Amino acid sequence: MKCFVFLVLGLGSMLNLNGQMRLTLEESKAMALENNGNVKNSRLELDAAWETKKEAFTNYFPKISASAFGMKAMDPLLEIGMKGGDLPVYDGTPANLANPLQYAYMPDVNIGLFNQMALGIVNIQQPLYAGSKIKTGNRLAELNIEVKEMQRKLSENDIILKTEQQYWQVIVIQEKQKTVDSYLDFLDRLHNQVNNAYENGLTIRNDLLKVSIKQQELKVTKIQLENGKKLALMQLCQTIGLEYRPTLLLEGNLEELSLPDSYYIPTGDALPNRAEYQLLEKSVDATGLQKKMQNGNYLPTLGVGISGYYLDQLESGVDGTFNGLAFASLTIPISDWWGGNHKLKELRIRESMAKNNLEENKGLLRLQMEKAWVDLNEAYDKIQLTKSILEQTTENLRVNQDSYDNGLIQLSDLLEARALKAETEDKLIEAKNRYKLAVTDYLLLTAR
The missing domain is CATH 1.20.1600.10 (Outer membrane efflux proteins (OEP))
Incomplete structure (x- = not known):
């Protein structure tokens, strides 16, 4: 000016x-x-x-960084199988617990997990020493x-x-x-x-x-x-x-x-x-x-930080989970x-x-x-x-x-x-x- x-x-x-x-x-x-x-x-x-x-x-x-991830697999990433069979039924009499008189048949069960999910991560890292x-x-x-x-x-x-x-x-x-x-x-x-x-x-x-x-x-x-x-x-x-x-x-x-x-x-x-x-x-x-x-x-380089993530499997009636952690990192080139x-x-x-x-x-x-x-x-x-x-x-x-x-x-x-x-x-x-x-x-x- x-x-x-x-x-x-x-x-x-x-x-x-x-x-x-x-x-x-x-x-x-x-x-x-x-x-x-x-x-x-x-x-x-x-x-x-x-x-x-x-x-x-x-x-x-x-x-500070943030990331998000979403997926839907063709088949579940984790499958849990449970063998079926006759299961004893408790009739209310304590004396019959050791020798049940009635049984119920339970078929085999297969459970699939992580068929779909959404993941969010937030990471904060502070360098303390970087040479x-x-x-x-x-x-x-x-x-x-x-x-x-x-x-x-x-x-x-x-x-x-x-x-x-x-x-x-x-x-x-x-x-x-x-x-x-x-x-x-x-x-x-x-x-x-x-x-x-x-x-x-x-x-x-x-x-x-x-x-x-x-x-x-x-x-x-x-x-x-x-x-x-x-x-x-x-x-x-x-x-x-x-x-x-x-x-x-x-x-x-x-x-x-x-x-x-x-x-x-x-x-x-x-x-x-x-x-x-x-x-x-x-x-x-x-x-x-x-x-x-x-x-x-x-x-060497030294740093500290915290991370947090939220995981939601996008299943009806199942709430997502949140977790966090604190960490320190030390890197030494050799x-x-x-x-x-x-x-x-x-x-x-x-x-x-x-x-x-x-x-x-x-x-x-x-x-x-x-x-x-x-x-x-x-x-x-x-x-x-x-x-x-x-x-x-x-x-x-x-x-x-x-x-x-x-x-x-x-x-x-x-x-x-x-x-x-x-x-x-x-x-x-x-x-x-x-x-x-x-x-x-x-x-x-x-x-x-």
Whole structure:
């Protein structure tokens, strides 16, 4: 709900009075995190892990089961036969008990039982000890939640970096469009100057053609930039989950650059906060818990419980019977240890491998952060160097303009000086973009 309110307010602030949408980098990242499919799936994975944890917790409680059974046999399951014959009849005189005077004939009797019946059973069993498997299973479920949380963070980092790359790519094209427009303004003024000189017989037609050709080349470049901006903007909109709008304005500014030192953090302080490092630690923990869980399979299990049943033979005039019992059960695995010992050794080996991976990748993660810091400083130095070159090319253009106005150099020299300045301006735009991305990369790699 908070994200929804934020997006509604954010979208409202993006629209100006003319209905034109403005978008900042922070708004773009927020929308990408809210709408990206991979990020959504990583959050659903986390929700699923929580449900798994809740399921594991239920193993602490008694297990209750109920079953019912009904049957009708073709022949009785139990038959009882009684031999018939003459049976003495008591006439009420005690003296005749030993030597009865009367007899009654009893034929043979066959009784069939369990020809049909219904049986209901309820069983309740509480585990008392299960080789620590219940406790270990719950810890594994908790560990799974921690792992999914870190994976969610990594997914968010990926989409943040992707969004920034695409956002600044649009800004770079916009800045290059400004450079081309400035270049075209220069050529328009130069074209008028050369045309006046040509009409007054002070220059040849070839000079006028050189300016016209350069104007046409820049117009082609301008069209290419417009198409490139459209595609870059469409890509950004797809990433952040926004419908493409040709009039969408990005409010990024390549001029706002902070010194690299303002972002620095020692690698030792940043390493424990890296999701990748934490995942390596959790991998070691997971192998230890798996070993403990496997060991629990070879330990005794103890439980207590109660059972009750109701039996009805479905005979007319015969009531059903109910009975119950309490019990305790103890299971001791014996032959499982023959193969289980090797399985435990395998898990110990895998635990050692996980520890080795942790130590190996710890160094690689440190190296990765150090390289990101070097790249950040290098990108900043490139900006300063390119700025210095731009000052020189600007001064060179001014000198060439004065020299051309005084008839000291040819038109081609002036055009070359202006092209050199435009090329340096483009390099400066690219250098600023690389620095922006280097800042983002360094902050992500230092868990910020």
